[in-house]
Amino acid sequence: MLETIWSCIAVACYIACAARILCFDSSNKNRHRLHEAVAVMLIGSFAGQSVNIIFLKDPVTVWDAFFGLVLLVVVFKSKGNIADMFRSKAV
Template sequence: MFANLMPLLAAVAYIASAMRLLCFQRNGGRIRRGISLIACLLIAALLCAGLEILLYKPPVSLWQTAIAVLLFILCYRSRGNLAALLRPNL
């Protein structure tokens, strides 16, 4: 049962992270073309990774699931703001 839970958890974390990034509202913030391009590529990669796990059912390790969940947590803590994720806080 645990072996079936890890791929599902990783896929849901990837797709939820992509959706959080996709639903980001800038609320008057300026548009940065480079960050927008990186965000689009990251959203596409996350959606593809999640769908690949759901459709093709490749083996997913515990570490891949952990990375997916940690990325999910980071995306939600930054409220989908990729610039805030990439900004160093000194």
């Protein structure tokens, strides 16, 4: 029972992360090929991990769901901007 809950949480987090990065509006931003490549890899890996959990993975643990939640917070805090994820906010 709990494994199903953790699986649903992890899949929802990974799909939301991929959708947020995919829907990022970069019309007024400087574009860098490296950031675009990292965004494509992240979208593919989030979507691939979701498919892996749904069809192939053995029971998902609470730590998989927790890691998905952490990634969700990081992606949504940066508003889907890959460059902001790696930029230092320290003064």
